[in-house]
Amino acid sequence: MTQTAPAVHLDPQDLARQMAVDVRAGLTATPKVLPPKYFYDGRGSELFDEITRLPEYYPTRAEWAILQEHADDVASVTGAPTLVELGSGTSEKTRLLLQALTRGGILERFVPFDVDPVVLREAAEAVTAELPGLVVAPEVGDFEKHLREVPRRPGQLVAFLGSTIGNLDPGQRAVFLADVRSLLGDHGWLLLGTDLVKAPERLEAAYDDAQGVTAEFNRNVLRVINRSLGADFDVDAFVHRAVWDPRHSWVEMRLVSQREQVVRLRDLDLEVPFAAGEEMRTEISTKFTREGVTEELAAAGLGVTHWWTDPAGDVALSLSRP
Ligand code: AVJ
Numbered sequence: 001m002t003q004t005a006p007a008v009h010l011d012p013q014d015l016a017r018q019m020a021v022d023v024r025a026g027l028t029a030t031p032k033v034l035p036p037k038y039f040y041d042g043r044g045s046e047l048f049d050e051i052t053r054l055p056e057y058y059p060t061r062a063e064w065a066i067l068q069e070h071a072d073d074v075a076s077v078t079g080a081p082t083l084v085e086l087g088s089g090t091s092e093k094t095r096l097l098l099q100a101l102t103r104g105g106i107l108e109r110f111v112p113f114d115v116d117p118v119v120l121r122e123a124a125e126a127v128t129a130e131l132p133g134l135v136v137a138p139e140v141g142d143f144e145k146h147l148r149e150v151p152r153r154p155g156q157l158v159a160f161l162g163s164t165i166g167n168l169d170p171g172q173r174a175v176f177l178a179d180v181r182s183l184l185g186d187h188g189w190l191l192l193g194t195d196l197v198k199a200p201e202r203l204e205a206a207y208d209d210a211q212g213v214t215a216e217f218n219r220n221v222l223r224v225i226n227r228s229l230g231a232d233f234d235v236d237a238f239v240h241r242a243v244w245d246p247r248h249s250w251v252e253m254r255l256v257s258q259r260e261q262v263v264r265l266r267d268l269d270l271e272v273p274f275a276a277g278e279e280m281r282t283e284i285s286t287k288f289t290r291e292g293v294t295e296e297l298a299a300a301g302l303g304v305t306h307w308w309t310d311p312a313g314d315v316a317l318s319l320s321r322p
Pocket of ligand 1: 164166206207214
């Protein structure tokens with residue numbers, strides 16, 4: 001047996017408490033906001049999976065193409081004995097990395113790190129079946145809170161793919177990257193996926209697809225809150241909107257209240273009024289430039305050694321080290 005029991009930094013109770021705090025803060029703020037991390041219940045993860053196969057949503061395919069092309073380079077440059085993947089989800093793209101690192105004959109350990117213990121267990125089992133010699137040591141946690149608790153193994157490679165870093169605002173990114181820097185020790189590596197700035201029409205289409213899958217994904221967060229916090233959001237009374245904000249260089253997903261209404265959240269003992277047409281932000285998805293990524297990494301004490309893009313130049317993978 002090469003699979004170890006997950007290290008749990010966050011149990012379902014902590015998560016529920018955290019959600020209560022975040023949702024109260026977001027719904028009583030002006031303008032209203034909800035954090036994107038609550039999209040991913042079972043249904044939300046399924047919808048996100050569907051998004052990754054939409055014609056308009058290029059990031060997943062583009063990153064896949066880069067990994068196809070350069071996973072072996074990552075393996076030979078880093079020679080990492082441990083791969084830690086943050087926000088690993090199903091770890092599908094990571095298979096390419098794991099295979100390359102294993103072919104190099106150096107990889108001993110895979111540490112998938114995610115908030116969702118169910119997804120984590122499935123991913124750990126799939127990887128163990130495919131690479132039986134590998135030690136798979138999952139960690140359940142929130143990458144904004146628990147990176148300090150992840151073991152520091154010398155020379156480890158930390159992967160953060162899918163441009164999930166784009167869902168953090170600049171302040172959150174600075175804190176996150178500083179935590180990653182300390183997780184790397186003196187000889188570790190960061191493999192970071194970032195979506196790049198491109199024509200606004202393509203960006204908005206990627207977040208507002210013709211089939212309405214992203215709209216469903218966005219509205220699903222209201223169902224998550226209804227179930228988890230005893231709320232009574234009328235999901236059909238909110239419409240999805242995606243807006244490119246060039247000033248912040250991010251796509252904002254919003255939910256627009258179709259009428260004046262009051263939402264009750266029983267578990268929070270809270271009533272929240274919405275005006276007709278009021279917009280609530282549910283996600284930012286930052287789009288980067290090479291210079292921007294390089295600067296943010298440098299501010300965290302990391303130097304970029306490799307920068308790879310897909311042939312169209314839509315997304316980038318950077319490799320950096322202290
Ligand atoms: C892949 C989680 C970063 O911002 O593109 C997809 C999620 N949101 N469509 C992204 C998402 C709307 C997403 N992440």
